[in-house]
Amino acid sequence: MSAILAAIVSIAFHGLAYAMVLYLISVGLSVTMGLMGFVNLAHGVFAAAGGFVMTRLMNGYGVPFPLAVAAAFLAVGAGSMVLERLLYRRLYGADELSQVLMSVGLIFMSVAAAKFLWGPLAQPMTPPAYLSGQLDLGFRAFPAYRSFLIVAGAVVVTLLWLGLERTRFGARIRAAVDNRRMAQSIGIDTGRLFTWTFALGSALAALGGALGADILAIDPAYALEHLVYFLIVVAVGGLGSIRGPFFAALLLGIADTGFKYLLPEFGAFFIYALTLAILLWRPQGLFGRV
Amino acid sequence: MSAALETRGLCKNFGALAVANAIDFRLERGARHALIGPNGAGKTTFVNLVTGALRPSAGRILIDGGDVTALPQAQRVKRGLARTFQLNTLFRGLSVLENVCLAIGERLGVAGDMHRPAGSRRIVIDEAYAALERLGIADEARRPVRELPYGRQRLVELAVALGLEPKVLLLDEPAAGVPSAESGVIVDIIESLPADIALLIIEHDMDLVFRLARRITVLVQGAVLVEGTPQEIAGDARVREVYLGERA
Amino acid sequence: MRADAVGGAAPQAVEALARAHRLKPWELAPWLAAIAAYFLFPSYLPLGAQILIAILFTLSIDLILGYAGIVTLGQSAFFGAGAYTAGLLAAHGWGEPISGLAAAAAVAGLLGLASGAVILRTRGLSLLMLTLVIAEMLQEAANKAGDITGGADGLQGMEVWPLLGHFEFGLFGRTAYVYCLVVLFLLWLVARRIVHSPFGRSLTGIRENEARMHAIGSPVFRRRLVIYAFAAALSGIAGALLAETTQFVGLDSLGFERSGSALIMLIIGGVGRLYGPFIGVPLYMVAQDRFAQADPVYWDFWIGLLLIIVVVFARGGLLGLAERLLRRRGRKP
Numbered sequence: 001m002s003a004i005l006a007a008i009v010s011i012a013f014h015g016l017a018y019a020m021v022l023y024l025i026s027v028g029l030s031v032t033m034g035l036m037g038f039v040n041l042a043h044g045v046f047a048a049a050g051g052f053v054m055t056r057l058m059n060g061y062g063v064p065f066p067l068a069v070a071a072a073f074l075a076v077g078a079g080s081m082v083l084e085r086l087l088y089r090r091l092y093g094a095d096e097l098s099q100v101l102m103s104v105g106l107i108f109m110s111v112a113a114a115k116f117l118w119g120p121l122a123q124p125m126t127p128p129a130y131l132s133g134q135l136d137l138g139f140r141a142f143p144a145y146r147s148f149l150i151v152a153g154a155v156v157v158t159l160l161w162l163g164l165e166r167t168r169f170g171a172r173i174r175a176a177v178d179n180r181r182m183a184q185s186i187g188i189d190t191g192r193l194f195t196w197t198f199a200l201g202s203a204l205a206a207l208g209g210a211l212g213a214d215i216l217a218i219d220p221a222y223a224l225e226h227l228v229y230f231l232i233v234v235a236v237g238g239l240g241s242i243r244g245p246f247f248a249a250l251l252l253g254i255a256d257t258g259f260k261y262l263l264p265e266f267g268a269f270f271i272y273a274l275t276l277a278i279l280l281w282r283p284q285g286l287f288g289r290v
Numbered sequence: 291m292s293a294a295l296e297t298r299g300l301c302k303n304f305g306a307l308a309v310a311n312a313i314d315f316r317l318e319r320g321a322r323h324a325l326i327g328p329n330g331a332g333k334t335t336f337v338n339l340v341t342g343a344l345r346p347s348a349g350r351i352l353i354d355g356g357d358v359t360a361l362p363q364a365q366r367v368k369r370g371l372a373r374t375f376q377l378n379t380l381f382r383g384l385s386v387l388e389n390v391c392l393a394i395g396e397r398l399g400v401a402g403d404m405h406r407p408a409g410s411r412r413i414v415i416d417e418a419y420a421a422l423e424r425l426g427i428a429d430e431a432r433r434p435v436r437e438l439p440y441g442r443q444r445l446v447e448l449a450v451a452l453g454l455e456p457k458v459l460l461l462d463e464p465a466a467g468v469p470s471a472e473s474g475v476i477v478d479i480i481e482s483l484p485a486d487i488a489l490l491i492i493e494h495d496m497d498l499v500f501r502l503a504r505r506i507t508v509l510v511q512g513a514v515l516v517e518g519t520p521q522e523i524a525g526d527a528r529v530r531e532v533y534l535g536e537r538a
Numbered sequence: 539m540r541a542d543a544v545g546g547a548a549p550q551a552v553e554a555l556a557r558a559h560r561l562k563p564w565e566l567a568p569w570l571a572a573i574a575a576y577f578l579f580p581s582y583l584p585l586g587a588q589i590l591i592a593i594l595f596t597l598s599i600d601l602i603l604g605y606a607g608i609v610t611l612g613q614s615a616f617f618g619a620g621a622y623t624a625g626l627l628a629a630h631g632w633g634e635p636i637s638g639l640a641a642a643a644a645v646a647g648l649l650g651l652a653s654g655a656v657i658l659r660t661r662g663l664s665l666l667m668l669t670l671v672i673a674e675m676l677q678e679a680a681n682k683a684g685d686i687t688g689g690a691d692g693l694q695g696m697e698v699w700p701l702l703g704h705f706e707f708g709l710f711g712r713t714a715y716v717y718c719l720v721v722l723f724l725l726w727l728v729a730r731r732i733v734h735s736p737f738g739r740s741l742t743g744i745r746e747n748e749a750r751m752h753a754i755g756s757p758v759f760r761r762r763l764v765i766y767a768f769a770a771a772l773s774g775i776a777g778a779l780l781a782e783t784t785q786f787v788g789l790d791s792l793g794f795e796r797s798g799s800a801l802i803m804l805i806i807g808g809v810g811r812l813y814g815p816f817i818g819v820p821l822y823m824v825a826q827d828r829f830a831q832a833d834p835v836y837w838d839f840w841i842g843l844l845l846i847i848v849v850v851f852a853r854g855g856l857l858g859l860a861e862r863l864l865r866r867r868g869r870k871p
Contacts, residue, residue: 039663090850096609096662101805102849104798108842115835224794228674231667239663267682272675276656279668283660341753367755379753381746387551392743393754395736401756404737404764407559411736415552431551454754 009140011258017146019253020153021215023246024208026233027160028201034240035177036092036194042103043205044223044230045110049076050206051218052114055123065128072210077203084198092194107223114220125213149211156207157246164242173197177240229256232275238288248286292355294319294488295340295371295458300349302332302339302512309335311512312349317458321488324503326496326523328532332512333492334376337460341373342366353458367396370457374450376466376492378443382436386427386446389435390418393453421449425479441472448479459483461491465498477501500524508532559734568816572719576712583711589823590718591779596800596807596815597729598772603801604810605733606765607745608658609666611797612673613773615653616646618792619676620774625693625787626686633699635707639721639778646774647767654766658759670794677792692788696781707783714783721779725772726812732768733812741765745810802845 029043053072057063063071087106091099126132127145134141164170172193176183184190209218216226233252237244252271259270278286295317302310309332317323327333338344340351342363350359353369361369381389394414395401409415422428425445430438435446444464451459464480465473480502483489493499499506500520507517508529516526523529575586595617602608620642627638657668680687688694700706705713732738743751744758751758781787790796799822807818830837 033663039666087846087850096666097603097809098849100609100611100666101801102846104801105842105845105849108838108845110842112835112837112839112842116839227794228667228670231663231670235664235667265682267678269675269678269682272671272678275671276668276675279660279664280656283664285664343749343752363752364755364757367753373753375750375753379747379750381743381750383746384742385551385555387555388739391555392740392751392756395740396755401736401740402761404732404735406736407731407734408736408739409556409559409734412552412556414736415555419552428551432554450750450754 006140007261011261012254013142013150014146015254015257016250017149017153017253018212018215018257019249020149020157021208021212022229022233022253023249024153024156024211025205026208026230026237026245026249027242028198028204029230030234030237030239030241030245031173031177031197031201033234035173035180035197036088038088038092039096039099040088040103041100041227041231042106042110042223043202044227045106046076046080046202046205047209047212047216047226047230048110048114048218048220048222049079050209051125051213051216051222052118052123053206054210055125055213055218056118058126059124065131069207069210072206073203076206077199080202081195081199084195088198089191089194107227110223111220114222118220120220122217122219123213125218127214145214149214152211156204160204161242169196228272232271234285236275236278236285238285241285241287244285244287291319292352293317294321294354295490296352296355297340298350298352300336300339300351301347302335302344303347309512310339310346310349313509313512313514315507315514317488317490319457319488320485321490322502322504323489324491324493324499324506325509326493326499326506327509327515330511331509333509334462335512336509337373337462337492340460341371367454370455371460372451372454372456372458373460374447374462374464376462378440378447380435380443380446380450383434385432385434386422386438386449387415387418387431389446390421390449390453391415393450394418394421397454418453421453425449426475441468441475444468444476445479448476452483456487458488458490461489461493463493464491465493465495473498565813568813569723576715576719580710580712583715585823585827587711587714587718587783588780589820590715590722591776591783592800592803592823593815593819594718594722594725594779595773595776595796596804596819597726597812598769598776599797599800600804600809600812600814601729601733601769601772602766603804604812604814605738605741605745606762607748608669608762608766610669611666611794611801612669612671613769613800614792614794614796615669615673615676616650616770616773617777617780617796618673618680618787619649619770620646620777621781621787621791622680622687622693622777623774624778625696625781628696628698628782628785629693631697633697635698635701635717635782638698638782639775642774642778642781643771644774646777647771649774650770651763651767654763654770658762658766673792673794673797677789680792681789687787687789690789692786693781694786696785696787698782698785707785711783718779718783721775725775729772730812732765737761737764742810802841805845805848 025047029040032038032040050072053075054068057068057071058065087102091102131145131148133144135144135147164173172183172188176188176190176193180190216222229252233245233248237248255274256268256271259266263270293316297313297315300310300313301308313336325333325336335344339346342361346359350357352358353366353371356369358366358369381392391414394417398414400411419428419431422431425448427442427445430442435443438446448464461480465476468476477498491499491502503520505517506520506523508515508523510532515528515532516523599610599613602610623642623645624638627641653672657665657672660668681689698707701713701717707713740751740756740761743756744761748758777791780791803818803822804814806822807814807816826837
């Protein structure tokens with residue numbers, strides 16, 4: 001009995017940590033797709049970039065962990081603004097195929113660039129000493145870094161949601177997602193709004209990629225390997241939704257951990273089947289609007 | 291005798307918003323009927339419910355006395371229901387002639403054929419061309435629709451719908467976006483349509499409505515406010531209030 | 539009066555459409571080139587066979603993307619299904635190549651029918667992602683079922699019999715080349731026939747404007763499903779050709795890279811023209827053969843860049859601009 005309980009707690013714990021990473025990475029993708037209508041398959045590139053910036057700073061230059069994470073957040077956010085102005089903007093409102101192809105092109109380039117700069121191997125991620133080892137909660141000990149991941153993820157998610165509810169920037173995003181033409185007619189500069197939203201989404205992905213480097217290893221093919229998972233979170237959560245992807249990430253994180261723990265011989269097979277079933281039942285996602 | 295088109299207690303809700311509220315409506319055979327109402331009255335929603343693009347929340351839809359509420363769009367078309375769109379909804383990359391051929395091919399039930407070349411069915415192409423001649427756009431037959439001026443595209447919009455030989459034709463603002471100098475052509479064509487087609491014209495332009503319609507239904511906030519002859523509608527105090535209220 | 543004015547044009551427009559399906563002389567050009575290549579580049583025949591297989595695979599994508607407008611990232615699912623079908627048959631004592639193709643077509647076609655019946659009910663991003671999910675699902679299944687498929691090491695021990703009981707698949711790839719060429723030619727004829735049939739025209743209608751197809755009474759879902767399953771069968775045959783001519787099937791036959799690069803070759807050649815694959819695939823694969831072997835990393839980088847340039851500046855750029863201008867002119871009251 002206690003073995004089953006231990007397994008459940010373990011699945012829930014690791015699933016939760018995984019879900020936080022998936023959500024941080026995917027929420028920006030959901031907004032890009034809902035707000036700008038852009039099928040950005042290259043979103044994972046920003047997460048990978050965040051991971052690379054952090055691991056390179058830590059491993060190569062001995063930069064402390066918090067600083068390296070902050071640098072990843074800011075550098076990727078800034079870089080994504082340039083890309084948005086240069087490339088993405090030109091394809092807002094273009095057909096799906098063009099958007100898909102452009103983002104596939106970006107993936108190819110980024111994978112090649114990462115291989116060229118850092119070689120084909122995964123970048124090791126060593127948590128700082130104060131986040132290593134186990135955290136004893138009395139009834140049970142948990143890996144400290146994963147515990148930190150859950151708490152940090154929860155804090156960021158709370159800040160993000162509060163920010164979208166309470167700030168003017170958040171109100172504008174919500175208005176524009178709801179009704180773009182209306183938002184424009186009441187004087188919202190949607191062009192600037194898109195750039196900043198895109199940057200925020202990318203920076204969050206970088207944060208997720210960096211913090212989650214311990215779960216999703218930072219290697220050159222990152223953006224391609226995990227693409228399906230990010231897309232599942234967004235499609236199951238519902239396009240343009242901020243909260244939907246959170247629940248989708250929870251579902252995916254915990255279910256995937258559970259399946260791989262209980263039925264490792266089937267790998268990710270059941271997750272794909274589950275996704276198929278959910279989207280058959282609700283094609284617009286769990287929280288998407290009709 | 292059963293009506294060409296009928297709805298009974300037709301409702302559609304988007305969340306808490308009722309965009310169609312228990313609409314009872316009859317379109318008689320060969321009718322020249324207009325559906326009018328202020329912006330947001332639910333006219334286009336009504337069309338989408340009738341054609342099957344939207345599923346009603348409640349109520350029934352009958353074509354020629356037969357219940358089609360559960361049928362998909364394609365099946366309703368087979369029962370003789372056709373529509374045009376408020377914004378041109380055409381195959382923009384295809385030629386004018388091909389646009390009409392697609393509709394005729396579907397009507398004749400040959401569009402699913404995978405074996406014979408489409409061109410070997412001259413009967414489809416000839417009929418399509420004849421339709422273009424009747425509407426005066428035969429000289430554009432080979433041009434891609436997207437190269438046509440908007441007013442000419444409106445005529446293609448009509449030609450595609452007529453290619454289905456409908457018994458009931460829903461015209462969603464047939465002259466919308468057309469320069470007034472050219473809208474006369476469209477009105478002439480609508481006036482000269484065979485008398486056995488039941489027409490429902492959804493329109494904003496009152497001149498056009500009073501010229502074409504012999505009966506008018508006024509829709510307000512998803513419900514029928516009043517129905518009557520043009521004279522009755524013109525004299526109705528409530529209708530005037532709705533329209534004056536909107537203008538103010 | 540108007541009828542007089544257009545009297546001369548009447549037969550012209552009708553005639554042109556009635557003759558659209560007739561074979562034009564230039565349509566034979568790729569086939570003459572392929573035959574010439576057999577004699578001119580005997581040492582490149584193995585690469586030539588790979589190119590022919592890739593053309594068939596890309597052609598199947600063109601049918602659903604270029605004609606029915608279904609954006610897919612997972613066509614490799616069917617390629618791999620066909621490859622494993624033919625591969626498993628040959629590894630378990632049935633190495634007859636032509637019936638191997640037929641079995642691959644049946645398995646891949648049924649898989650296309652079954653998965654299409656599920657995923658074609660969705661649209662846009664969901665559809666795109668589900669095509670990918672199906673391919674990933676199969677790849678994961680093939681990976682985990684190592685006892686049957688050989689897993690990550692690939693399927694070993696295929697024994698393909700001589701073609702028609704007579705022609706060995708030799709080292710120089712002559713048999714393989716001719717075999718692939720004949721299969722491609724026959725299937726191209728079928729695909730061409732479908733594209734020019736009323737069914738093919740209605741697919742174009744669906745791509746151009748799905749809403750209007752519904753409104754003219756077209757069973758859109760069924761049409762899409764039929765072409766999806768047909769394209770899946772074509773992909774399956776392409777996969778089986780690869781398995782039979784290389785005597786090997788690996789997990790990469792189901793991978794995203796295969797779908798992705800086929801998509802790129804199609805874009806380079808041109809979408810929805812039936813001939814795009816004949817231009818895009820040889821260009822891409824010959825260039826890849828020359829440049830990528832030295833450094834695959836550079837190759838990926840430049841292909842990515844090329845793709846972005848084509849999409850952003852050549853496609854969406856000029857065509858999009860022209861279209862926008864036209865639309866604006868048309869709307870002006």
